Amino acid sequence: MRERIRAGEMGIARARHWLSRQAQDAWQLFIAPGIAALLPWSLGYRWLCWLSRHTKLFDEAIIPAKNIAAQSLGLDAELFAQQARLIILLDHCDLYLSLFRFWRKGRPWHVRCRGAWPATGGFIAVTFHYGNGYWIFSTFRDVGRQSGTLYAQREPAQFRDLPLRYWYGSLRIREVERVAGLPGIFRPHLRKAFDVLREGVPITALADLPPRLAPQGQRPVRLLDQAVTMPEGLIKLARSCNVPLVPFWTEFDLEKGIRTLVIGDTLSPESSDIALQSLANILDTCIRATPAGWMFWPEWPQWIADSAAVTAG
Numbered sequence: 001m002r003e004r005i006r007a008g009e010m011g012i013a014r015a016r017h018w019l020s021r022q023a024q025d026a027w028q029l030f031i032a033p034g035i036a037a038l039l040p041w042s043l044g045y046r047w048l049c050w051l052s053r054h055t056k057l058f059d060e061a062i063i064p065a066k067n068i069a070a071q072s073l074g075l076d077a078e079l080f081a082q083q084a085r086l087i088i089l090l091d092h093c094d095l096y097l098s099l100f101r102f103w104r105k106g107r108p109w110h111v112r113c114r115g116a117w118p119a120t121g122g123f124i125a126v127t128f129h130y131g132n133g134y135w136i137f138s139t140f141r142d143v144g145r146q147s148g149t150l151y152a153q154r155e156p157a158q159f160r161d162l163p164l165r166y167w168y169g170s171l172r173i174r175e176v177e178r179v180a181g182l183p184g185i186f187r188p189h190l191r192k193a194f195d196v197l198r199e200g201v202p203i204t205a206l207a208d209l210p211p212r213l214a215p216q217g218q219r220p221v222r223l224l225d226q227a228v229t230m231p232e233g234l235i236k237l238a239r240s241c242n243v244p245l246v247p248f249w250t251e252f253d254l255e256k257g258i259r260t261l262v263i264g265d266t267l268s269p270e271s272s273d274i275a276l277q278s279l280a281n282i283l284d285t286c287i288r289a290t291p292a293g294w295m296f297w298p299e300w301p302q303w304i305a306d307s308a309a310v311t312a313g
Contacts, residue, residue, distance in 0.1 A: 018161065025164040028057045033089055037096035041110050045257035048093065052086035061088075065297035072224060072300065073291055083254060083292035087132065090259070094134040095172050098179065106142060111135045115248075115263030117143065122197040122243045123266070124234055125204040128283045129295040131250025133204075136261055137179040140202065146181035148196045148203040152213075153186050190237070197241040205234050207279045208296060210303035211310055218310045219272055221280040224287060224300075228307040230276050238269035245269055247282050252290045 032051055036044035051057060062084050070077040097108055107113070117125070117140065125147070127133050140147040151173065159166035173184055185192045185203065196203055209231050211218050217236070218229035238245050247264040264282065267275050287294045296303075 021162065022164055025162065025168075029092060029164060029168045032057065033092035034096045036089070036093045037100050041108065041257065044093070045110075048086055048089045049257075051089060052082045055085075058085055058088050061295075061298065068297045068300050069291050069294075072297075073288075075291055080292050083290070086254060087252070087290075087293050091132045091134065094132055095175060098134065098175055105138075107135045107138050110258050111261065112258065113139055113261045113263070117145070117202065117246065117263060118244070118266065119143075120200065122200045122241065123202050124197070124238050124243060124245050125202055126207045126234060126245050126247050126267075126279060127204065127249055128208040128279075128286070129206060130208070130283060130286050131252065131290075131293045132259060133248070133250060133261070134176070136204065136248055137176055139261065139263070141179060141181065146201055148182045148193065148201060149176055149180055149184050150190075150193060150203060150205040151184045151186050153188070193237060194241060197237075197243050202246075207231075207234060207276075208283055210296070210299050211306035212299070212302060218307070219276050220307070220311055221277050223280045223284055226304050227311070228303055229310050230280060232272040232276060235269045235272045235275050243269075245275060245279075247279060249282060249286050250293065251286075252293060254290075 033048070036047045038044070039047060062081050065084060066077045066081045069075060069080050094111075101108070113135075117123075125136070127136070137147060137149075154166075154169065156166055159169075177183055182196070182201070185196070193203055207230060211229060214231040214233065217232045219232045221228060221230050223230075234245070245267040247267065249262050249264070251260040251262055253259070267278055269275055283294075291297075
């Protein structure tokens, strides 16, 4: 009897924990950023700033990130945490801003763009796990172009205990596909990427993948004064399709709530080492400008260690 009671109590505790996690995800992924998207931006941004200062949203990711960033760059850990929370909230809010203004073209006034894409032909638009790149897809649509997007493979089983995160990710991918005009391209099935590029259509992809996430083709670079590695897969893809690389990134004015999408100069894929170091230099500048904008701080210590093993081997 006692064992049955104990098993029942454990089951109730697990159920409560599961429900608590779903409630937290519903609040931080859907409700809190959705409220900001429904308000005039002056009020919506104030709401996001208040949440960043007075709540513990996304602490699961922010706490390890702030400790690593503070140790790496000698910055104020609590200010980093507030800014990181704000940038994550902005990233989620962008989805609802796009959904709620689906009948409009272009971007909200507080998301600006500097630079221009190549006028014709395919290319790989390269960015990083930094900032908020959601609105970049609208810049292609502004000039009458479609774009493809490379994604990591995702399966429902990976989110068995976190269904709301899976649903949120699926919603986000569908909205990107609507704005971009083409279905997503999921690794490792890259044959579609070859076809899209050879048809003269640009694709977007992320360059800053550590050895843990992209073990093949890692090449040495300098990033944040550390010797690390980054994968050359995108460089080789561009070279095989005879298309250039075009970096883009986000610049923040967190005081005013204004973000600027920056389209950089075209990079040649002929030399993997030169192209990768050029991308690493851009990422280094971005991180130093707004450290809280980089989403991969939790990966950084292992990234350094794994890179040393790659280069030693």
